[in-house]
Amino acid sequence: MAVLQTSTDLPAPLGRSTRAPSAPWWFLLIGLVLAAVFAAPLVYVIVRNIQDVSRLDEHFTSSATWDPLGRSLLLASSVAVTATAFGTALAWITTRSDIPLRRLWMLVAPLPLVFPSFVGATALISGFAKGGLLDRAVGPLGFELPELAGFWAALFVLTLFTYPYVYLPVAARLRFLPSSFEESARVLGRTPRQVFTSVVVPQLLAPITAGGLLVFLYTVSDFGAVQLLRYDTLTRVIYANSLADQPRVMALSLLLGIVAVLAVAAERALGRNHSESAMSNRATGLTVPLGRWRWPTFAAVAAFVGFALIGPLASLAHWTVRGAASSRARGALAIPTDGLGEAIGNTVLVSILAAVATVVLVLPIAYLVARHRSRTGMVADGLVTAGFALPGLVLGLSLVFWALSNDFLFRFYQTLPLLILGYVIHFGAQANRATQIAVASVPTRLDESARMLGAGRARRFITVDAPLMMPGLLAAGGLVLLSTMKELPATLFLRPTGFDTLSTRIWASMDNLSFAKAGLESMILLAVSAVLTWFLVLRRSDAL
Amino acid sequence: MSRPRRLLVALLALALLAAACGSDDDATPVDGTDTLGDATITVYSSRSEELIQPVFDAFETATGATVEVRYGKTDEITLALEAEGDRSPADVYIGQSPGAVGFLDQAGLLAPLGAATLDRVGAAYRASSGNWVGITGRVRVLVYNTDRVDPAELPGSILDLTDPAFAGRVGVAPGNGSFQDFVTAMRADLGDEATGEWLAGMAANDSPNYEKNGAIVDAVARGEVDMGLVNHYYLLEFLEEDPSLPAANYTFPEGDLGSLLITSAAGVVSASDQPANAEALIQYLLSDEAQAQSAAGESEYPLVAGVAAPEGLAPLAELAAITVDLDVLADGLRGTQSLIENSGLIQ
Numbered sequence: 001m002a003v004l005q006t007s008t009d010l011p012a013p014l015g016r017s018t019r020a021p022s023a024p025w026w027f028l029l030i031g032l033v034l035a036a037v038f039a040a041p042l043v044y045v046i047v048r049n050i051q052d053v054s055r056l057d058e059h060f061t062s063s064a065t066w067d068p069l070g071r072s073l074l075l076a077s078s079v080a081v082t083a084t085a086f087g088t089a090l091a092w093i094t095t096r097s098d099i100p101l102r103r104l105w106m107l108v109a110p111l112p113l114v115f116p117s118f119v120g121a122t123a124l125i126s127g128f129a130k131g132g133l134l135d136r137a138v139g140p141l142g143f144e145l146p147e148l149a150g151f152w153a154a155l156f157v158l159t160l161f162t163y164p165y166v167y168l169p170v171a172a173r174l175r176f177l178p179s180s181f182e183e184s185a186r187v188l189g190r191t192p193r194q195v196f197t198s199v200v201v202p203q204l205l206a207p208i209t210a211g212g213l214l215v216f217l218y219t220v221s222d223f224g225a226v227q228l229l230r231y232d233t234l235t236r237v238i239y240a241n242s243l244a245d246q247p248r249v250m251a252l253s254l255l256l257g258i259v260a261v262l263a264v265a266a267e268r269a270l271g272r273n274h275s276e277s278a279m280s281n282r283a284t285g286l287t288v289p290l291g292r293w294r295w296p297t298f299a300a301v302a303a304f305v306g307f308a309l310i311g312p313l314a315s316l317a318h319w320t321v322r323g324a325a326s327s328r329a330r331g332a333l334a335i336p337t338d339g340l341g342e343a344i345g346n347t348v349l350v351s352i353l354a355a356v357a358t359v360v361l362v363l364p365i366a367y368l369v370a371r372h373r374s375r376t377g378m379v380a381d382g383l384v385t386a387g388f389a390l391p392g393l394v395l396g397l398s399l400v401f402w403a404l405s406n407d408f409l410f411r412f413y414q415t416l417p418l419l420i421l422g423y424v425i426h427f428g429a430q431a432n433r434a435t436q437i438a439v440a441s442v443p444t445r446l447d448e449s450a451r452m453l454g455a456g457r458a459r460r461f462i463t464v465d466a467p468l469m470m471p472g473l474l475a476a477g478g479l480v481l482l483s484t485m486k487e488l489p490a491t492l493f494l495r496p497t498g499f500d501t502l503s504t505r506i507w508a509s510m511d512n513l514s515f516a517k518a519g520l521e522s523m524i525l526l527a528v529s530a531v532l533t534w535f536l537v538l539r540r541s542d543a544l
Numbered sequence: 545m546s547r548p549r550r551l552l553v554a555l556l557a558l559a560l561l562a563a564a565c566g567s568d569d570d571a572t573p574v575d576g577t578d579t580l581g582d583a584t585i586t587v588y589s590s591r592s593e594e595l596i597q598p599v600f601d602a603f604e605t606a607t608g609a610t611v612e613v614r615y616g617k618t619d620e621i622t623l624a625l626e627a628e629g630d631r632s633p634a635d636v637y638i639g640q641s642p643g644a645v646g647f648l649d650q651a652g653l654l655a656p657l658g659a660a661t662l663d664r665v666g667a668a669y670r671a672s673s674g675n676w677v678g679i680t681g682r683v684r685v686l687v688y689n690t691d692r693v694d695p696a697e698l699p700g701s702i703l704d705l706t707d708p709a710f711a712g713r714v715g716v717a718p719g720n721g722s723f724q725d726f727v728t729a730m731r732a733d734l735g736d737e738a739t740g741e742w743l744a745g746m747a748a749n750d751s752p753n754y755e756k757n758g759a760i761v762d763a764v765a766r767g768e769v770d771m772g773l774v775n776h777y778y779l780l781e782f783l784e785e786d787p788s789l790p791a792a793n794y795t796f797p798e799g800d801l802g803s804l805l806i807t808s809a810a811g812v813v814s815a816s817d818q819p820a821n822a823e824a825l826i827q828y829l830l831s832d833e834a835q836a837q838s839a840a841g842e843s844e845y846p847l848v849a850g851v852a853a854p855e856g857l858a859p860l861a862e863l864a865a866i867t868v869d870l871d872v873l874a875d876g877l878r879g880t881q882s883l884i885e886n887s888g889l890i891q
Contacts, residue, residue, distance in 0.1 A: 129762075131767065404629075511592055
């Protein structure tokens with residue numbers, strides 16, 4: 001399946017070996033163990049279905065299943081297409097063009113990912129609604145805003161909050177793609193658009209399809225946005241029945257698992273035919289002048305990022321200011337902030353630990369897939385990725401189930417290590433593809449030369465592979481970092497009792513209708529994520 | 545390269561420090577004996593921290609015991625407890641919804657309560673099984689926009705909302721626990737057929753869907769929809785943040801099903817190794833003192849006779865709110881869920 005092919009019109013890449021070296025047995029064993037860990041949620045769903053098969057055929061044939069499944073698939077494929085288009089365009093603009101304030105866009109472009117979808121959707125809905133901020137802004141000009149509900153609203157909102165899944169890996173790839181291809185094409189008289197479609201896009205196929213797959217799986221599993229926007233997907237049915245009908249919940253989850261496996265297979269067919277290509281070892285300085293398109297592009301990017309970032313932010317700020325003013329009027333304390341510092345500390349702690357642990361644990365699988373072309377690696381890769389389609393509720397339940405299944409794990413029940421493991425399993429899919437792309441970006445010739453010079457596996461990894469892979473690994477870790485910061489359902493299931501993160505506090509505030517508090521906490525979450533993204537991801541990947 | 549790495553280490557250290565400083569004093573070990581003084585009682589609560597934590601704090605001060613509370617969403621707290629079964633670390637369960645607490649009761653996960661605890665509230669506010677007891681209650685109301693609705697056109701019964709006059713004007717939250725509890729109560733009172741017809745009537749009226757009570761109140765206050773079926777206290781919370789909102793609660797008169805009282809319930813988890821301490825905590829929640837405290841802080845109705853209703857709310861007795869024992873339905877939540885789904889109410 002993963003046959004190496006020379007792609008269309010590119011010069012032959014550096015150092016391609018025709019046969020992948022086979023992996024040593026102990027390395028395969030590590031891959032198998034990791035595959036088993038990542039498969040835990042899917043295995044749980046299968047076990048629960050085996051325990052109660054009585055109504056499985058009923059659920060699989062009912063229109064009460066197929067109708068919402070159809071809507072899930074329609075929405076997820078649509079969001080995957082739009083998010084891929086916007087994410088790719090934005091990545092090219094921020095890495096290759098001379099758009100004004102380029103550094104600023106590089107910092108803020110990944111951030112919309114950090115809005116928990118229930119916060120982002122609520123904020124946008126209240127902005128669009130009659131009497132909302134946006135309505136008050138454009139209403140006097142004679143515009144009537146559409147009500148934010150249904151398919152188009154879900155497509156709009158989810159695109160705004162998921163495009164970073166595509167943006168981050170694509171930007172990471174672009175930053176380290178040798179500019180010589182693009183320069184040659186330009187010298188040969190191609191227009192910038194031709195250069196983009198015939199030279200750049202083929203090189204980006206792997207990160208684009210990988211990001212698109214993540215968007216698809218995320219949308220399939222999302223509950224927060226679709227329920228607020230009133231689009232009845234399969235995940236909404238799963239949540240509505242969580243207490244009422246568990247066999248049905250498990251049957252539908254199994255269906256989502258099957259959808260995910262098929263989606264992974266499709267992505268592999270689409271994205272895997274790319275040729276392994278050369279990466280330059282320093283950030284390229286190529287800049288395409290946009291000419292008279294410079295300011296229109298700027299306006300388009302500002303509008304898009306504005307909807308994704310400033311839109312929700314404006315609503316959050318509005319809630320906070322309004323609530324603070326009204327409580328001051330009553331003589332009460334403005335907005336209670338006790339325990340907030342602890343929640344910030346906890347959020348930073350778990351997100352960094354989860355990001356590092358996830359990248360470390362998917363790295364062996366990435367090596368098996370990208371370096372060794374191992375079948376075991378492919379299976380592990382499928383399991384890591386497919387699990388992402390399961391809704392947080394089902395994932396949380398599965399980890400509770402496994403933690404209770406034996407005495408050893410039960411000792412870690414409701415402790416920090418198991419919470420981190422939960423994040424690793426949930427977000428492995430996000431780090432997985434980006435890590436494989438990073439591994440594939442190391443020319444095997446370099447590794448072979450180092451081996452001939454007598455360098456051991458560990459030394460080759462540290463001195464040759466790691467520096468070259470760093471941008472890809474940082475992109476992978478960055479995705480996990482942002483996702484962990486906003487994660488709610490698995491956190492509620494697995495956290496130590498009394499352990500608050502920013503996202504659990506935001507949920508509690510929204511649940512109490514304390515919008516002022518929720519607004520403040522969400523803005524802090526955004527600020528913390530911006531600081532971490534800057535210092536841990538962007539600065540480091542540029543310094544290399 | 546080295547500077548960012550140092551920064552990473554510093555950030556991690558900072559985070560660890562913050563987490564370490566923040567965590568509470570070491571929990572007193574539970575020795576299995578029921579001596580309240582040094583006990584640590586673990587509570588799973590889907591009632592929110594903001595509403596109920598002050599009562600736990602008062603209990604700690606009064607008894608010297610430590611209360612560790614695990615807050616979460618109703619479904620998730622309930623499902624975790626069910627999955628844990630006899631290995632659950634929880635001693636006490638506090639749920640927002642009779643449906644969820646009934647689910648645990650039917651799964652055999654709640655231990656019987658003593659008569660002294662149960663008798664604190666009227667028979668309508670506790671389980672016929674004797675395994676859970678209501679602690680506070682909220683009333684279902686029709687919230688309406690005062691600019692867009694003339695109080696004279698408000699219906700005398702919730703059953704009248706299927707009238708074409710209300711087409712497209714009444715927001716509902718079919719996926720919400722309180723709405724589902726209301727439908728379950730309607731099934732127990734009027735039977736499945738009449739309930740199904742009412743739901744279908746609401747669907748035929750194109751009643752706009754919302755995710756939950758708060759979203760309905762928000763939409764009504766903005767004028768997006770004229771009215772909505774919600775619990776009484778959501779509007780009070782909204783008015784606290786923005787007192788100028790043009791919205792009011794309407795309570796259906798004369799014991800109409802529309803003014804159902806929904807209880808927040810508490811029970812002792814059967815896996816608890818200190819059931820007496822657990823029950824002592826529940827008894828405290830039902831004490832005059834704690835009931836008055838909840839009424840003051842939560843805007844929920846206290847259920848113990850003689851404790852005054854929250855300021856600004858009509859006394860419980862005057863509301864003629866009704867309570868239906870949800871246990872009478874064998875297929876409970878699942879039957880309710882499938883009735884709602886089959887009615888076409890979910891958009």
